[in-house]
Every structure is written in structure tokens, then in C-alpha cells.
Amino acid sequence: MPDPSDVSVRTIAQSEMRTINRSAVLEYLRLVKAASRTEIAARLQISQPSTGRIIDELIESGLVRSSGRKERLRGRSRDLLELNADNNLVIGIDLGGSHISGAIVNLGGEILQKFTDSAIGGSGEENFDKLAGFLRLLQTEAQRLPARILGAAIGVPGILDSRAGLVRLAPGLDWIDFPLRQRLERISDLPLILENDVNLAVLGEFWYGVGRGVRDLVMVAIGTGIGAGIILDGKLHRGYSESSGEVGYILPGIQFLNHKYPGFGALESVASGKGIADQALKKWPLFHAGESPPEMEAVDVFRAARDGQPWAVQVVSETIDYLSLALGNIIVCVDPELVILGGGIASSASMLIDPIRERLTGVIPRLPRIEESALKERAALLGAVVRVFQNFTDYTVVASG
Amino acid sequence: MPDPSDVSVRTIAQSEMRTINRSAVLEYLRLVKAASRTEIAARLQISQPSTGRIIDELIESGLVRSSGRKERLRGRSRDLLELNADNNLVIGIDLGGSHISGAIVNLGGEILQKFTDSAIGGSGEENFDKLAGFLRLLQTEAQRLPARILGAAIGVPGILDSRAGLVRLAPGLDWIDFPLRQRLERISDLPLILENDVNLAVLGEFWYGVGRGVRDLVMVAIGTGIGAGIILDGKLHRGYSESSGEVGYILPGIQFLNHKYPGFGALESVASGKGIADQALKKWPLFHAGESPPEMEAVDVFRAARDGQPWAVQVVSETIDYLSLALGNIIVCVDPELVILGGGIASSASMLIDPIRERLTGVIPRLPRIEESALKERAALLGAVVRVFQNFTDYTVVASG
């Protein structure tokens, strides 16, 4: 019998009604880009006076503006409203497997400034220092701009504990139980959000990329490792221990049960950027006896396969087998409307999608749309806007800058 | 750019506030079994007068009653309220792979009457006739009881289209695009709900079984086939095309990509009740040259393995490998707090759970609790109560019988 204090049942107070309806209006404006009060009232089934009051608040708070444009039919023309993109900035930082990038992005998803540094992978402290430098730089630059900063979101390739503000495990950054929030709060007074990097990426695609308007989608990011971000019913699904979508640990065969995978999963060992390179290094000598193999990264393997080199063709074919299996298993579990392929090898996604579709046809009951990331390496940076904005509108209801 | 009319954004009206809070009170009473007005108000953060008004409505509508019991501390004793189990009945029917069972269940999860018939699997029309007979019988019996009937829920082993009321695909029943709701409406005027059988089962465990108080759980039912029911954030996850949890189609190795699986998936071919028997029939002759194999069902294989017969030990070990792989892949995708093993082989679950835990330890990042179904073959029948009740309280806000 559960303890009563564990029960999480949501009630609702008068004031939350306004919050909910305000969120709905914001969501609607985001999706349709521009709409009049009358249209909003009709579509969202709230009365015109309520709509007007909500819009007044949103304009007052700086989140929405009248675009100046008018829509005219017969009578008085409609005053088109839109999100006030220019006035609301977010700082996004993406800690990748091998690089770090950060940007100042506005609410419209436009990147105003972007910085990148390729060297990541030293000690945990070095990586933190690099991150801290990025945050300081971006905040300084953003403060020069004539707009308010809503906050910053940082995408971390690993498993987080949001409540405690810890990075539980991020092997690529050499962080174990690293108190990231606490450390960053000493550097910046902005509202800070820590999020899994692929979760940020799927949020980016959800608002600004191929996921627009889709309510159930999965983004599979294949880079140094493999991870998935899952949005169900329009809401990011994090899982009980915030480790949903750790699909790098998918087991692509029962023979994989006999190994342990500390920090780098079974699927990752054969189908991630690193896995592909490893497989290629094993395969290459079979075709080039006696020679010493060249520098090998996943892109090189894909290029060689495109050129028709047999060793590479074989590796790519096997990679596609493993990815097909992984996508198939994800799909039969969660049944999304759309699967997005992204991450470092998104540039090769066009080589993958059709073969994957072909391998899965008839093998699983229903194949969803599978598409290439539209935002590529910008996905997580734009996802930062989504994450901060959702946080901002959820909590700071009317307050403004 | 999405069409505005596709946008599904929820707004909220004054009257819905009451609905939401009423649902919260019901949910709380369900979880704690009995509570006073004061306790409810304190726990759910609603004022005492509001709580009182809601309780008045719920008593008026017959869903809640004062239990008569009192809780006493120092001053006036608390009037303990509880769900009015005796006054609210639901008819549940579970269409299994080989049998049909139906029951009259009260809101407390007590089965008042139960009927079972083993023969299912003829033509689609024969199966429908059998179902129709069960529904008529149960309704007649239920109407004799001095309580109102909230509705009936039918668990179907297949993929549904709830909106259209169709059974899209249920191979075991010989139904393809079968207009089940329409056909049943001619027989009964009760509110009828069609639901996937494993979805019903997981709802049953969620309210009345080992899933009580858990908000993210997966139930894997292994019977003739293999299916999963998924509850995320306290809500049944159905997926975009209502085919989430079709884990019988999980691919347990890339070699499974080379076959088509119409109606019976790759995992099912090796690890379902039927799959286990098939594997055993292949393995048996290797140990008994010349002899003709006995009647073989999954339970026989498990029994033989428990007796230490080598052919059966091998088959069970392989089955456990495949199930470990399947559970591992489900877990890394959705990250549940709890995985429940159920279905026909739930009786052998105790033989499976520890070996599965062992095989997955260190292989995936975090192992959730894995437990045996508490309700066994009653899970879906009790899940019917949950499903009907949720429907009833969502729609029939104040109206009552």
C-alpha cells in the first residue's frame, strides 16, 4: 500500500486556469506563426474576451507582439499576433562527444551568434572549464544585445539527475556524479537548465525542424555514441530514472548478453561512429593483406562505400542491419508517428533511410515515417530555446524582464 | 507548416476545473483506500470547502460513500470516505489466444461472477458469436444485482482503431478490419470499450496488482504471443497508430531481418508459448533419436527443465536469453520503474526473473524492478474496471445512475 505522501495527483486552482490557457495560446502561436485574436478564440475554444485578456498579458510580458501585418477579408482587418522572437534570447550549449558548441538563439529559432571548439575529452575539470568559458562568453555577448535573456540550457551527453542538478554519468566528459548545476551557478545567475543532449535535439526538431506538428516522435542520434530522444503526446519522455532513450545499449543479438558494457553499449560497439570505424578496421585487412590501414572515421567508411569499395560496402551494410534492428525495436515499443535520424552521421542519413525502410517492411507491423534531421548540428542549440521557454512560461507566468 | 485545424492544444474552462479536481479526489481515494475530507484537502492542496463540495457531489453520484468508520486523534473524529465499490459494477471480457473469459467485477476489484470457455480460434464469425453470448450472459446476470453497471470493456489480442471502433488486426481471432463496436452495439446498450488485452492487463496491475502507486511501468505478457502494455506518467501509452507494445515483433538478432512476419513476430517465433513449444520440438529429437516426440506445450517444457532434462534446460535457457534481450531493449527505450511479467507463462515467471536479472546486470545502465504478475489471468478482467471507470469519470462528470 503506497504511502499517502507519495501520491502525485494533480489538482488545479483558479489561477492555474489562466496559466494553462496562456500556454495554449503560446503553443498555438508557435505552431501557426501568426494569428489574430478572433482566430485564436475560435480555434482554442475560449471566449473572445478571455483571449483578449491573455494576449494583453502576453504583450505586456514581452512574449508576444502585434506583427503590424493585417489580414483582411471583408470587414475590419485582423491584427496578426506573433511570438516576439527578437526580444527573447536563449543561450544554448551542446556538449558533444568530441566538440562543444554554443549559441545565442532567439525565440524564432534564429542563431544570432555561434561558437565552436573541437577539443573536448580531457579530464572532467578541463571539460568543465571549457564549458564555463563558453557560458561566460555567451552571456557577455548576449547582454550586449538589446533583448532580454530568458535563460541557458546545456545539453549533456549522459544521464542526469535533474532534481539534484547532477550529471550521473557522462563517460565522454569524464563526469561521474558531477555537481554541474551547483558549479555553474557560481558562474552565471541566469536560469540554468541541464538536459540530455539528444533530448534537446529532439525538442529542437519538434519546434523548428521536421517534427513540427508531430506529437509522437523519436529522434535517434548517431554520433560517437547512439542515443534517442522521445516525445510522446507532445511531451518529452524522460523515464523513471531519466535514462529513457539510452538506445546505445540495445542488444542486437543474444550473443551480446555475454559482455558487460560500462559506459558504451552493445549497439554502440557495432553501429555508432566509433563502432563503425572499429568494424572497418577489422574488415579492411581482409581486403588489403599486408598493408597498414589508413586513418578511419565513420565518414571515411561511408565515402568509401559510396565509391563501391567492397570492404566498406560490407561494413555499411552490416551497420544498416544493426540500425534497422534498433529502429525496429524502438518502433514496436513506442509506436511513434515519426523517427528522425540525426547526430554526426546525419550527413549520411540519405544512404541509410531507404535501406532501413526496405529491411523493416513486412518485418514489423507498421512502419512510421523515417526522416533525416532538418537542423543537423543545430538541433540541440535550438532545442535549448524550447526547453528554456517551456520552463519560463511554466513558472514565471506573468513576470517579465 | 501544419494546418491550424490540426493543432491540438488544450484549453480549459471553468467547469473543467471541477472535473479535474474531482478526478484527483477519486484517484486519491483509490490509492489510499480511505481518507477524510480534511486529509484530502491537505494532501491535494485544495481548500476544505472545495473538498467538501466535491465529496458531496461524489456521494450524490454514488461513486463514493462514507465508510462509517472513524479515525480519532484528539478532537472530533474524521469521517472516512471510500470508493463505493459495491454499488458500481463493470463487465470485463478477456479474449485470449485460446480461451475467452468474462466477469462481473466491482469497483473494488472483486470478481463477483466469472465465466470461462476454452474454445476460441474458429472463424471470425464464430468467435464473435461466442463473445456476443458472453456479453449477453454477463449483462443479464449483472442486471440482477442491486448495483448499477458502469459499462463493459473487452480486451482484444490485436491492434485496434478505437476511434472507428474497428479491430484492425487480430490474427488469433481471424479478424481483419472487423467492425466490433458496431456489431456489439446491436447487442448491448451499455457503454462499451474496446481495448488491447495487454493494455487492460497492465491497467489491472496498475490499480489492483503489483503496479499500485507506480507511475511508469511496462507489463510484458507472454502467452500464445507476446505483447506489452505501457503506462507512462500514470497514463496508458497507446502510440500513434495504437500499436505500441507490439513487442512480439522485437528483432532478437540481425538474422531475423531476412524473414517476413505476418501476424506473428520474430520474438514470438522463438520465445512465446508457441515459440517455446516449436523450439522444444526441434531440440527434443537431438536427445531422443528415433522416438516420436510427446505433446508439447510451454508448461511441459518448463516442467521438464525443472526436472533437469537436458533438452528442456537448453530450450528454457535460450528462451531466457531471448526474453532478457527483449526486456533489456524495452527497458533502455522507455526506462520504466517496474516491469511486470504476465500472461500464460506467468506461472513460470519465478523461473525466469532471476536469470533475466543476472543476464542484464552490467549490460544495460540501470535495471528496474522486475516482478511477477500479481493478478495472473485476472489482470485484464480487473483492468476492465479501470478502463471503464476512467471513461465514466472523464465524461459523465456529475450525471449518475
Add this chain to the structure above:
DNA sequence: TATTATTACTTACAGAAAGTAAGTAATTTT
């Protein structure tokens, strides 16, 4: 060009539900 029709938005007030504060009711303690 002035008038009318049409549509967009606003204002004034009504209704609904939650909340506050101060009651009454039922027990235990003194």
C-alpha cells in the same frame, strides 16, 4: 463621398468555481 454592411475587438456585467475566515459539531482532556 457618405452610408451601410461586415467583421474585429472591447467593455460591462453575469456565472462558476476556488479560496478565506469565521462559524458549528463532535470528541478528548482536564
Add this chain to the structure above:
DNA sequence: AAAATTACTTACTTTCTGTAAGTAATAATA
């Protein structure tokens, strides 16, 4: 029996949404 304590209710306020009737802005028409 009176006081203290706790549970529930009643009376009234606040905060939302909604309805109906305005005013505002534009196109169509005379």
C-alpha cells in the same frame, strides 16, 4: 461539566471564464 482540540460547514470574497452588447475599422454600395 468546562475547556481544548480537531473536523467539517457556512457566508462571503476573489478570480477566473463566458455572454451580450457595445465601439472600431474596413469594404461594399449608393
